[in-house]
Amino acid sequence: MALRQLLRGNEAIAEAAIRAGCMCYFAYPITPQAELLEHMARNMPRLGRTFIQAESEVAAISMVYGAASAGVRTMTSSSSPGISLKQEGISYLAGSNLPSVIVNVVRGGPGLGNIAPSQCDYFQATKGGGHGDYHMIVLGPSTVPEAAQLTTLAFDLADLYRTPVMILADGLLGQMLEPVELPEPIDPASLPRKEWAATGAAGRDPNIILSFDLGPDNLKRMNEALQAKYREIRKREIRYEESDVADADLVIAAYGSTARIAKSALQMARAEGLKVGLFRPITLWPFPYDALRAVADHVDTVLTVEMSAGQMWEDVRLAVAERAKTPFYGEMGGVVPTPRSILNEVRKDAR
Amino acid sequence: MERSVIIAGFGGQGVLLAGKILAQAGMDHGLEVTWLPSYGPEMRGGTANCTVVLSDAPVGSPIVDEPDALIVLNRPSLEKFEATVAKGGIIIVNASLIDRKVGRKDVAAHYVPINDIALKLGDARVVNMVALGAYLRAADTVPLDAVKRAMAKALEDSGKGKFVPMNDKALDGGYGAVS
Structure with missing residues (x-):
């Protein structure tokens, strides 16, 4: 090891x-x-x-x-x-x-x-x-x-x-x-x-590295x-992680630090008998639209949690495309959600 | 089994280092660990704190709503965190600087004259290790020996090896001050 x-x-x-x-x-x-x-x-x-x-x-x-x-x-x-x-x-x-x-x-x-x-x-x-x-x-x-x-x-x-x-x-x-x-x-x-x-x-044609081409047709081809x-x-190259999604009624969509905090919330929710899962995009671009859509097909709710006003939320809603409810919980300005604050949102939305 | 502790005090009391040494010892002992510092402007004069999570499974949140233990080296830290400690949890109070008792009846409070013990050993700077020793005795999460080894390595790696014996005594002093 x-x-x-x-x-x-x-x-x-x-x-x-x-x-x-x-x-x-x-x-x-x-x-x-x-x-x-x-x-x-x-x-x-x-x-x-x-x-x-x-x-x-x-x-x-x-x-x-x-x-x-x-x-x-x-x-x-x-x-x-x-x-x-x-x-x-x-x-x-x-x-x-x-x-x-x-x-x-x-x-x-x-x-x-x-x-x-x-x-x-x-x-x-x-x-x-x-x-x-x-x-x-x-x-x-x-x-x-x-x-x-x-x-x-x-x-x-x-x-x-x-x-x-x-x-x-x-x-x-x-x-x-x-x-x-x-x-x-x-x-x-x-x-x-x-x-x-x-x-x-030396000994070969020059390699030229440019980001511009003044000819409209050439730039179009580029x-x-x-x-x-x-x-x-x-x-x-799409990558994502699913946790406890199979039997879930509600899936939390979160990435980065927020996703690991959400994992603790997930465990607390499961201990209360709430069927909660987690969908975590690892590639944020390209976003795993198809995989999340497949999840949305068999859950009631996809709750997005982010440390923002709802930026990834837009991609989540594009993916879910009205197949499930898509509530949002976010914190801004450097405030970090805690397991309990996420759990509170889960309880509200799981009802 | 997952156990969390918040260590809090004035900037300069060594709370961040105490947490790092606990996390290192926990990892060396085979546990999963996270160490999360407060790194905001409060580091310059107000209260500094860090959260350590020790677990036998991968750690989810490094942020904890209800820590199982709290070590407070100054009064503002007690005011800030007392209410958050989990029921049945532990509070290590630096009785040298904090002139009030813990108000809650549902936690185990240990009043340790941390600065007095450190001064008796000859150096106020070892308050963090006295406090950590007291916590180890009360919480029983990581063996004292593992923490002593992690402390010695941390000091030696930063060229401060000559302070190891003093900090060793400080860990013992704190450990012995909790019954």
Whole structure:
């Protein structure tokens, strides 16, 4: 058995990125994500890899563009206001088909907000916070071990589909400690060569990496290629978890930290004889519409619980499509639902 | 079996470290654990606290409505958390700094002169380990030895190995102060 270590979510993501072969990391400090940057600052130079504390978030995401263009695994991380600043760069990464990993340890918003846990950046992450017809793959870890696993997956998916991938965590997951078994480190030299990368054109035609094409027909074709890629991702990469769904009358739909709190509420509800289940999207984009619709076909109620005003709720309602009732319980501004507060909503809706 | 504890006090009393050491010891003892800090502005002067959950099954919520145990190192923390403790739970009260009794009759309150014990050992900074020792005796969740090993490792890893004997005595001092 691999060594179990007690790590913060922020540290687990950082260390998993290193073990996934991340060669270049660029970021600007912000709470509640700071330990991620600190772990990279301590360890990347020691391994002969690149750590740069950039002068701004905009600079950091642009450095990611450069490193990704050169064909290496690269990552940046921040928290909500900092991620807003990176949106232009993320749009360029998507437009240029550049594999990259972006971590958002979400805090209360809008504006400067606060430093407490929140899920208020779901729209920004899943619907395209930058301009243009693009998507990122968005992964929503629920525990610290899963944050590490999904970081490994994020790098693999980014390379496989040549796309930016976001890990959408939150302040609770970033700050809490939990036992983790980290994956074995991979040798970055063992990764498949990226034939498209700008690595110096000696002996071959130059590779050109661009997100623009001034000819309307050409740009249309570029967009069609992007959409074809997104169809492929939708077909192959949807991930979710179901708990106690089979005999449930009411299913809680929740992701990330909120889902693990909901699991405790589920156990309390079951102890009271209420038939409650949990549906947890792991990929927030692509969203598991079909799987949730199948659940909605045999339950009375799908209760969405989020640390937002109801952002994932929109996707839940699209999926459920009037097959079941779709009440909502949310907390905002850095307030975290507790098992009991979720249980109270379950009791109301299970009647 | 799942057991939770909230450790609360002034920023600087070492409550976050006490929780980390308990979580580490719990993990070393084979349990599933979570440690969740309060990391808001209250860290700068007001009350700091952390929640530790120890379980023999994967931990759902790291946030707890009704902790099974509460360790309070200052009076504001008692005011804030007393009402939340589960019926039949435990409250470890720092009697050196808290001049009132626990109002509830449905919990077991242990009044431990935590600062006095620490000062008698020669260093007020070990209040967190005195408090943790008292909790271990009252709650019986993780063996004292496992906590001592986790404490020694935490201090050695941060270059403070010379403080291990003092903190060892502090854990013993707290443990012995609860009957």
